[in-house]
Amino acid sequence: MLKIIMPTIMLILTVWCTNQKWLWTHTIANSMIIAFISLMMFNLPLEIMLQTNKFLGLDFISSPLLILTCWLLPLMILASQKHLKENPPTRQRMYISMFLVLQISLILAFTSTELILFYIAFETTLIPTLIIITRWGNQSERLNAGTYFLFYTLAGSLPLLIALLALQNNTGSLSLYLLENMKTPYLFMYTNKFLWFSCLLAFMVKMPLYGVHLWLPKAHVEAPIAGSMILAAVLLKLGGYGIIRISLLLTPQKELCYPFMILALWGVIMTSLICMRQTDLKSLIAYSSVSHMGLVIAAAIIQTPWSLTGAVILMISHGLISSALFCLANMNYERSHSRTLLLVRGMQTILPLMGMWWLLVNLSNMALPPSLNLWGELTIMVSLFNWSKWTILFTGLGTLITATYTLYMFLMTQRGPTPVHLNKMTPSYTREHCLMSLHMLPMLLMILKPELVSGNFT
Numbered sequence: 001m002l003k004i005i006m007p008t009i010m011l012i013l014t015v016w017c018t019n020q021k022w023l024w025t026h027t028i029a030n031s032m033i034i035a036f037i038s039l040m041m042f043n044l045p046l047e048i049m050l051q052t053n054k055f056l057g058l059d060f061i062s063s064p065l066l067i068l069t070c071w072l073l074p075l076m077i078l079a080s081q082k083h084l085k086e087n088p089p090t091r092q093r094m095y096i097s098m099f100l101v102l103q104i105s106l107i108l109a110f111t112s113t114e115l116i117l118f119y120i121a122f123e124t125t126l127i128p129t130l131i132i133i134t135r136w137g138n139q140s141e142r143l144n145a146g147t148y149f150l151f152y153t154l155a156g157s158l159p160l161l162i163a164l165l166a167l168q169n170n171t172g173s174l175s176l177y178l179l180e181n182m183k184t185p186y187l188f189m190y191t192n193k194f195l196w197f198s199c200l201l202a203f204m205v206k207m208p209l210y211g212v213h214l215w216l217p218k219a220h221v222e223a224p225i226a227g228s229m230i231l232a233a234v235l236l237k238l239g240g241y242g243i244i245r246i247s248l249l250l251t252p253q254k255e256l257c258y259p260f261m262i263l264a265l266w267g268v269i270m271t272s273l274i275c276m277r278q279t280d281l282k283s284l285i286a287y288s289s290v291s292h293m294g295l296v297i298a299a300a301i302i303q304t305p306w307s308l309t310g311a312v313i314l315m316i317s318h319g320l321i322s323s324a325l326f327c328l329a330n331m332n333y334e335r336s337h338s339r340t341l342l343l344v345r346g347m348q349t350i351l352p353l354m355g356m357w358w359l360l361v362n363l364s365n366m367a368l369p370p371s372l373n374l375w376g377e378l379t380i381m382v383s384l385f386n387w388s389k390w391t392i393l394f395t396g397l398g399t400l401i402t403a404t405y406t407l408y409m410f411l412m413t414q415r416g417p418t419p420v421h422l423n424k425m426t427p428s429y430t431r432e433h434c435l436m437s438l439h440m441l442p443m444l445l446m447i448l449k450p451e452l453v454s455g456n457f458t
Helices: 002-017 020-042 062-079 089-111 115-124 126-136 142-171 176-181 186-190 193-206 215-222 225-249 254-275 281-302 305-336 352-365 372-387 391-414 430-448
Strands: none
Touching: 002 020, 002 089, 020 062, 020 089, 062 089, 062 225, 062 305, 062 430, 089 115, 089 126, 089 225, 115 126, 115 142, 115 225, 126 142, 126 225, 142 176, 142 193, 142 215, 176 225, 193 225, 193 254, 215 225, 215 281, 225 281, 225 305, 254 281, 254 391, 281 305, 281 372, 281 391, 305 352, 305 372, 305 430, 352 372, 352 391, 352 430, 372 391, 372 430
């Protein structure tokens, strides 16, 4: 992990020391090198945790999420170039530095083997994200969105801190190794319903679970493009990673599973239906994230090998696809200065190559074979069906509505008559096609070898 953390820290110094003329070039090149170095994390020893020291370790659950975090950094910087070119040089450097600090805290969160270190890194991600939303957001509502984001997440995290302190007091350690290998009934004596609920509540808010999801659409709509990308692609996955890690340690509480399961599956249907009523493109993509994360929550709660495998695969595929959708929405916004679906119709006739990217990303979002989304969703649906046959009603209906709103989004933006105000639109740039290629290429390659991101549960 140090081979990734140290270059990232050095990159912060590079951002502040480099000449303004070469700022973006150097940052993108160096972050791309870090991303390629992180690909070595796929080559892990079979079924063991690769431990750097007693506080940091890496296994098949955390390595795909760590690689996703590193891979997205150059893409976020690439997507933000036009958005920031009018800003003063100091603000540009501060913007990039915020994402580097966020990447360091995410790397620590995904690799920490001490739960209290994980909690500190988990909370540290709030600070740069809040600054990015409230300082570089597009509209005055960004302050309201930042307040929602901060207080929802903090209110959910407080019970987690209390639960971890109680666990430390009763077991004498918060090391994942010791807690996983503790065979005495000492841990399970204290793993009561309150402890289980407190540990998972913070991650349910972060995912987010339907009912505590109101901060997410606000934060997505108001955040700049790179803020939306990291929020959808990695920060939501931090909640899923936490659920998988903590729930494997604690004794399952079957009585408490049912309310979370009902809310997650009901949320899949409700947020999909909300997507069909949206007129704002970024809001539609944000609600679709809530829908997909509902499936991940349901899969992580039942704790079967198949469901956990499906949850990890869906988290990785959704991370790339939702980030790509926000990039496409931003490309429309940079040209039309509007996120309203009715005002950006018929784009395919003006930008045909961009229409191809819209088609590919939308087909992946609706889990068309042989996309990685299909692997994840199908594995989750089968495992949920084995858990309870009634779940097929929710997951099946959710899949149909997902296909409907995805087609609605594609047809509204790409087909139909082109409005007069779009006739003088600028053509697509090489930078934008490079950005979309770097999103879709990993998706297409992982179709051939999905076991790389399967979490190795089976």
